[in-house]
Structure formats: C-alpha cells, structure tokens
Amino acid sequence: MSHPPFDLYAFWRTSATFRVRVALHMKGIAATEHQVNLDAGEQRGEAFLKINPLAAIPALVTPDQPPLTQSMAILEFLEELQPTPPLLPADxxxxxxxxxxxxxxxxxxxxxxxxxxxxxxxxxxxxxxxxxxxxxxxxxxxxxxxxxxxxxxxxxxxxxxxxxxxxxxxxxxxxxxxxxxxxxxxxxxxxxxxxxxxxxxxxxxxxxxxxxxxxxxxx
Amino acid sequence: MSHPPFDLYAFWRTSATFRVRVALHMKGIAATEHQVNLDAGEQRGEAFLKINPLAAIPALVTPDQPPLTQSMAILEFLEELQPTPPLLPADxxxxxxxxxxxxxxxxxxxxxxxxxxxxxxxxxxxxxxxxxxxxxxxxxxxxxxxxxxxxxxxxxxxxxxxxxxxxxxxxxxxxxxxxxxxxxxxxxxxxxxxxxxxxxxxxxxxxxxxxxxxxxxxx
Missing domain, CATH: 1.20.1050.10 (Glutathione S-transferase Yfyf (Class Pi); Chain A, domain 2)
Incomplete structure (x- = not known):
C-alpha cells in the first residue's frame, strides 16, 4: 500500500514519540524523522513553531494537510489509514x-x-x-x-x-x-x-x- | 435501535462523566445513573470497588461484560455501537x-x-x-x-x-x-x-x- 510521504517530528526520549514510532514500524509505514531537542527548548523555537505552533511533539506531517498531533489521535489515524496489522481487536x-x-x-x-x-x-x-x-x-x-x-x-x-x-x-x-x-x-x-x-x-x-x-x- | 441496559457510575461534578453524559444524550442511549460521591471517598469504598476496582468514574456497565472505563474509550465505544449521530467526521x-x-x-x-x-x-x-x-x-x-x-x-x-x-x-x-x-x-x-x-x-x-x-x- 502506498502512502503520502510522512515526516515525524520527534525527540529520542519521549513516551509519546515512542508510541508513534512503534505503530509506524508495526504497519511498515516509513517516516523521515526530524529531531526536536526538548532539552534545548527547540520545541519553542521559531523553526518548529512553524510546524506546530503548540510546541508539542510528536507531530506527523504530510503534504497539504495540517500537522497531525497528539499521539493517540495519530495511532487511531494510522489504524484507519492502514488497518493491517491491527492495533485494535475487531470486537x-x-x-x-x-x-x-x-x-x-x-x-x-x-x-x-x-x-x-x-x-x-x-x-x-x-x-x-x-x-x-x-x-x-x-x-x-x-x-x-x-x-x-x-x-x-x-x-x-x-x-x-x-x-x-x-x-x-x-x-x-x-x-x-x-x-x-x-x-x-x-x-x-x-x-x-x-x-x-x-x-x-x-x-x-x-x-x-x-x-x-x-x-x-x-x- | 435497541441496546443492552446501561448503568453509568457518575458524580455530578466531574468532567469525564460530563463527556459520557453528553454522548449518551446525543445518541439517545439511555443509562441508569448511580452516584459515586467523590467528596465522601465512595469511589474507594467496598461497594464501588466491586464495580470498578480502580476506584475511577465514569464506569459504564452492561450485563455480562467487564465495566467500560476511561471516558474517551467510552466515547469511541458509543460511536462504534451506534454511529449516528456521529461524534467524528467521516474523513x-x-x-x-x-x-x-x-x-x-x-x-x-x-x-x-x-x-x-x-x-x-x-x-x-x-x-x-x-x-x-x-x-x-x-x-x-x-x-x-x-x-x-x-x-x-x-x-x-x-x-x-x-x-x-x-x-x-x-x-x-x-x-x-x-x-x-x-x-x-x-x-x-x-x-x-x-x-x-x-x-x-x-x-x-x-x-x-x-x-x-x-x-x-x-x-
């Protein structure tokens, strides 16, 4: 299945980014990672605020759409985009x-x-x-x-x-x-x-x- | 559409219970409310712990199923149980x-x-x-x-x-x-x-x- 190109704005340590990484790997969806150094405050810097004015990672970005934010919303999105393998049971x-x-x-x-x-x-x-x-x-x-x-x-x-x-x-x-x-x-x-x-x-x-x-x- | 009988364990003030109430009302699903007085610590009392050992409301209970907990999981459940009127857009x-x-x-x-x-x-x-x-x-x-x-x-x-x-x-x-x-x-x-x-x-x-x-x- 082909997907739009995804960019994932991420930081090595965060729990929320981890969740999105696992889901992408499970579903075999590629994303180019861009590091946002939270320890250095890069999430509040001008460059990242252009991507997500809310200064929060993860953000999953694809052309012609607003950035996808909130890890659980992103997991539900990935589940709907590509239902297999499933992240949720059928019943x-x-x-x-x-x-x-x-x-x-x-x-x-x-x-x-x-x-x-x-x-x-x-x-x-x-x-x-x-x-x-x-x-x-x-x-x-x-x-x-x-x-x-x-x-x-x-x-x-x-x-x-x-x-x-x-x-x-x-x-x-x-x-x-x-x-x-x-x-x-x-x-x-x-x-x-x-x-x-x-x-x-x-x-x-x-x-x-x-x-x-x-x-x-x-x- | 007919549903199983629902019991909602609730408290007048809480934000999470409010969310479930609105969703039930929007979808026209009836539930019998049972008050759990958080100010009196009833959520940690023996009677409620039999319903939800995690001492948390809201809990939506229906026969022969474990209690449904976590307001957002309950909203997604209600959306799947009865898709109209929808709580989520189609796209x-x-x-x-x-x-x-x-x-x-x-x-x-x-x-x-x-x-x-x-x-x-x-x-x-x-x-x-x-x-x-x-x-x-x-x-x-x-x-x-x-x-x-x-x-x-x-x-x-x-x-x-x-x-x-x-x-x-x-x-x-x-x-x-x-x-x-x-x-x-x-x-x-x-x-x-x-x-x-x-x-x-x-x-x-x-x-x-x-x-x-x-x-x-x-x-």
Whole structure:
C-alpha cells in the first residue's frame, strides 16, 4: 500500500514519540524523522513553531494537510489509514478494553510527568530533585499498579495486553516503561506488566523504537 | 435501535462523566445513573470497588461484560455501537483533527487537575489553597490557550470545533468549561472557545449534562 510521504517530528526520549514510532514500524509505514531537542527548548523555537505552533511533539506531517498531533489521535489515524496489522481487536468490547487500558497510561499517567509539568513544579512550586522524583514515582506507580490489577485479573489478557497479538495498549504500556528506564525508575510488584513488556521487546517494531537507539540519545 | 441496559457510575461534578453524559444524550442511549460521591471517598469504598476496582468514574456497565472505563474509550465505544449521530467526521484527516483537539483537553489538560492530583499536592507537597488555584489556572489556561490558537486559525473550525455539527472535540471542550465553572475559574482571551461552547450549550444534550442539573449537585 502506498502512502503520502510522512515526516515525524520527534525527540529520542519521549513516551509519546515512542508510541508513534512503534505503530509506524508495526504497519511498515516509513517516516523521515526530524529531531526536536526538548532539552534545548527547540520545541519553542521559531523553526518548529512553524510546524506546530503548540510546541508539542510528536507531530506527523504530510503534504497539504495540517500537522497531525497528539499521539493517540495519530495511532487511531494510522489504524484507519492502514488497518493491517491491527492495533485494535475487531470486537466492540475488546476495542473498548484496549482503548481503556491505553487511556490509563497515555491519559492518566503520562501527562503528569512531562517536561512542562517538571518545569512548573521545580520552577514555580519549589520542588527539589527529591520531590520531583517522589512525584514521578507516585504517578508511574499508581498508573502501573492499576494496569497490573486489570491485566492480572481480566479474561482478555493473553501473551499481550489483549490476546495473542500486540496492539494499542501494549504500545502505551511499553512507552511508559521505556521512559521510566530513561529516568532509572524500576517497576515493582507488576509481574504481568513486566511479562507483557518483555514479550513486546522481542518484537522488531518495539526494539527499533527504544529511546537509546534514536538519533540524539546519549551514548 | 435497541441496546443492552446501561448503568453509568457518575458524580455530578466531574468532567469525564460530563463527556459520557453528553454522548449518551446525543445518541439517545439511555443509562441508569448511580452516584459515586467523590467528596465522601465512595469511589474507594467496598461497594464501588466491586464495580470498578480502580476506584475511577465514569464506569459504564452492561450485563455480562467487564465495566467500560476511561471516558474517551467510552466515547469511541458509543460511536462504534451506534454511529449516528456521529461524534467524528467521516474523513480520515478530519477524524484525526477532532481526536487531536479532544486529546489536548482530555489527556493534556484534565488529568492534571483531578481530585487525586489535588490530594497529592495539598497532602504531600505542601500546596495551600492559593498554590492549588494557581496550579489549576496554569493547566486550564495552557490547555485552552492552545486549543483557542488551533480553533481560531485552522480551516476545519466552523460553528463547532470541526464544521457545523457537534462532536467529540466539542464534548471535551464543553466538559472542561463545565468543571472550570464549578471551580469559579473564568475563561480569558479565548473568544473562539467561548463562541463554540455557547453554541454547544444551545443543544439539549449539553444542557442536560450540566453539573448543576445532576443528582447530588449543591442547590
């Protein structure tokens, strides 16, 4: 299947970019990556603001269309653009379950630990490094514990979050673990999460998306 | 069209419950509401934990299926269950735009100002009332300013966030404004947002979902 040329504006470390990379790899859709160095504030620089005035990555850009933003909206877009291999199961309740688990991670966990939140808490609210780390641990811990409880108890769980093939929930789960590793935060008491992430990481699409393998990652 | 009987576990004030209420009303799907008093901690009580062990609302429950959770997953479920009237446009890029705007509000804004975040910041991080209010203003302000910039500049905007009929982005936008009103936080410098929310509030489905019209709201 042929697609328009895609450009992905990305940063090596971010969880949201990871999600889009895995989905592109799974579906075999090529995108040219352009690095936006968040540590250097490039997302707020004039060059990037022409691409996304909202100063946020990832942005998936294709000719003659506004930039696509928000990682979960991009995943749904890629799923509709090229339905195979699927990121969502075929049945109504299965799709709702996968999107719910994905939301627990992408909506209820990740937005709390982004650079802009760190900037506010350390800049305006007096958080020192220890307070920031406690904050990170709180929300990564709460999110993963809740997901573990579902994965360990619900009948839908298989080798992956939902059945025997990886999908949108697995992408979100692996994206959280990937960024936790960057910040040297181990998981704890989440055996089902750990097992599923290990299964994901046997797959080429997930391996190629790992932060340390991206342009711009520290060596 | 006939549906299974739905039970919605809800609280009068919450933004996420508002979203599900509007979608149900728009699609004409009935659900029996059950109040979970978040101020009294009922979400962590034994009775509700049997319905959702994750102590989160909204939960949409139907016989012989696990509870549906996460408001955006529930909206996608309702859209697939009953496609008309649609919450998403028909075209691929339009759908991505609506989901992206919805995500800016439901993922990048709302999770930062939930009760559990308040509990952490005031309980463990020493925030007083003024610091909490500054935090609320920061994230409501940032989210709405970003959405305003898109709505005011992008060709897709019409009477509603995307064209001439209300959809998923409008539901998310109105849900944020509804909870801001509960906390007496006015919008500022967002004329397009204000105009679109006013258009939403002319519609019965949005009016009936307003917090102050729900069981349990203060009189």
């Amino acid at each position: 109504l309740y299965g799709r709702a379950r996968v999107r719910s688990i994905a939301g627990m991670l992408a909506s209820d966990t990740h937005p709390l630990v982004t650079p802009r939140v760190r900037r506010y808490l350390t800049g305006s609210a007096g958080f020192d490094d220890a307070a920031w780390r406690a904050w990170q641990m709180q929300w990564f811990g709460t999110g993963l514990a809740a997901v573990e409880q579902r994965l360990a108890s619900e009948a839908g769980t298989g080798r992956f979050c939902h059945g025997e093939v990886p999908g949108m929930a697995d992408i979100c789960l692996a994206s959280i673990i990937a960024v936790m590793r960057v910040f040297k935060i181990p998981t704890s008491g989440t055996p089902t999460v750990d097992r599923i992430v290990a299964a994901c990481e046997e797959l080429d699409a997930f391996q190629r998306a790992q932060p340390q393998r991206q342009v711009g990652a520290p060596t | 691929l890029y339009g759908r991505a735009r609506v989901r992206s705007i919805a995500g800016m509000l439901a993922s990048d804004t709302h999770p930062l100002v939930t009760p559990r975040v308040r509990r952490y910041l005031t309980g463990s991080a020493g925030f007083d009332d003024a610091a909490w209010r500054a935090w609320q203003m920061q994230w409501f302000g940032t989210g709405l300013a970003a959405v305003e910039q898109r709505l005011a500049s992008e060709a897709g905007t019409g009477r509603f966030c995307h064209g001439e009929v209300p959809g998923m982005a409008d539901i998310c936008l109105a849900s944020i404004i509804a909870v801001m009103r509960v906390f007496k936080i006015p919008t500022s410098g967002t004329p397009t947002v204000d105009r679109i929310v006013a258009a939403c509030e002319e519609l019965d489905a949005f009016q009936r979902a307003q917090p102050q019209r729900q069981v349990g709201a203060p009189t």
